[in-house]
Amino acid sequence: MNAPRKNKPHVNTETPGLPARMAAARLLAAVVDAHTSLDGLTDHDHGHRQFLALDLRDRALVRAILNAALRFRVTIGELIAARLDRPLPANANTLQHILHVGAAQILFLDVPDSAAVDLAVDHAKSDPRTVRFAGLVNAVLREMSRRKERALPAVLARTDDAPDWLRNRLVSAYGETKTSKILAMHRLEAPFDFTVKSDAEAWAQKLGGFILPTGSVRVEKLTGPVTELPGFDEGAWWVQDTAASLPAHLLGNIADLHVADLCAAPGGKTAQLALAGAHVTATDTSRNRLRRLESNLNRLKLTATIAEADVSSWKPAEPFDAILLDAPCSSTGTVRRHPDISWTKSEADVEKLAGVQRRLLEAAIELVKPGGRIVFSNCSLDPAEGEQLAAALLSERTDIESDPVLADEFPWAVPFVTPEGWLRTTPADLDLGNPAISGMDGFFAARFKRRT
Known part of the structure; x- marks a missing residue:
């Protein structure tokens, strides 16, 4: 798919949902291009200014987008590349991040595909570096939305979403079979573990979890912020x-x-x-x-x-x-x-x-x-x-x-x-x-x- 000719940026950057997507792409760039810690960028007190400008709901969305975009970065990259007539320009990092943010929502999050596509197009139109690629963004992401049920499982089956340097070192240390198991676990959201001060059985029941052989209490998913869980204010446990x-x-x-x-x-x-x-x-x-x-x-x-x-x-x-x-x-x-x-x-x-x-x-x-x-x-x-x-x-x-x-x-x-x-x-x-x-x-x- 070829890019249309250059146009001037023209879009309302206050469109609902757009600031969150713009923040997600900016933070993805900071992680991938500048090797900046995601935890630091999304710290609620000292994080990136675009992240801090969002309300708590949009901050949670940005975190979810980034976790999916990074966890499945290789898979997303392959699916984007398969929908291009020619590779993106070598210096088109901003465009690439916009596409990855849109694709992460379409493929892995509970976000309407149409919203993910439209906001990605608006994002492209808002930036002079990417405005001429707005049509390409629209075409690639809409095609991905239409074909994802068949295309996504096929790509997931042949990739492991690890960079070569990490996979190679793991294979050297653990062999192919265990490395495959490790990388498969990297694709899953981690559960939450709690070290409790006393009475693990009681706290497992209160937190909706179970006791591990190591003595920790494990909860598969949290239904709200850690600070609102029973026992937080009393100092009965800590996440570890x-x-x-x-x-x-x-x-x-x-x-x-x-x-x-x-x-x-x-x-x-x-x-x-x-x-x-x-x-x-x-x-x-x-x-x-x-x-x-x-x-x-x-x-x-x-x-x-x-x-x-x-x-x-x-x-x-x-x-x-x-x-x-x-x-x-x-x-x-x-x-x-x-x-x-x-x-x-x-x-x-x-x-x-x-x-x-x-x-x-x-x-x-x-x-x-x-x-x-x-x-x-x-x-x-x-x-x-x-x-x-x-x-x-x-x-x-x-x-x-x-x-x-x-x-x-x-x-x-x-x-x-x-x-x-x-x-x-x-x-x-x-x-x-x-x-x-x-x-x-x-x-x-x-x-x-x-x-x-």
Whole structure:
């Protein structure tokens, strides 16, 4: 389909629904072109100005559009390309984002196709860069709407909606079969997990969920904002993927011990440690993130000493009995929950972050007493940030030793313990019979002991 000749922009940008679509395309550009975190762009206090200008209903729509556009980016791209007589110009990024926003609604959201098409055309007409392509937008999206019942399943069957760099690294680590299972889970909306302070059975009933083997409460879908759920104001629970809750358990009985939670914000693991009776010192380099951590602890009625500190240069007065280091990483284990990660991260990020993690872990060793435990964890699926890093550390340092997780130590951990005694989870794990309620974040955790 060929583009019509250039025209001047002429459309009312206040047309109902159009500001939301324009914001969605702008934020999609920020994610794909500038590799900006979607969570930051859609933060209700500090997000992108176009997002903040919308009411709450339109903000929710923008989030839904972006999640679908990013989760199925390869599929959408193929369906658009099949309806073009020639590829889009190399510099036509804005046009591409308008098409992806429209297609995401037509293919995956409960939005009338006619509204999705008409608003995409209006969007194209409103921008001098795309006004001459308004006819193309109309033709491509209307053809997609007419053919989607047959075309969509066929494309979904031959794609996995992962960028090549991520798929290749997963295949190298897990093989073709498990990689296919992981990528299949990435296409599904993630359920919500809650760590409860007490009486998981009662809270599972109140929240409309069920108890996982790990002890978390899982709810398939929420019917409203988290802040309006029973127990929020009382601080009875916090949202935390069940895989993210596992590393803190590896420290064992920490009642009355002095424990440091390094890189602690937003504070889910800090809350676990405090709930277990430890005297917790929580550190992070970001003052804003620490404010959020403090707010979360206040709601939960839990306490910790909070320190704004860079682990690599921090000099506390006394060494700690135990340390939990949940290090910054590529976050590839959370793609199901955050589909932007596939498109904001790269192989270079994995290698760079593995180096950061190694430096932080080296520094953490110096902060624990002889005989003390260190748990290192992150939410990456990549062995460079997990298994390979742990093995290299053990081979190169003589002042620490592996403290393997034993099969009889935590019954829930048995499916996730590696031969080395490390913990490894993937989105393809925790099969509960129904994919919509199965799975968990990808996490790695290794436990070490400082030699005396």
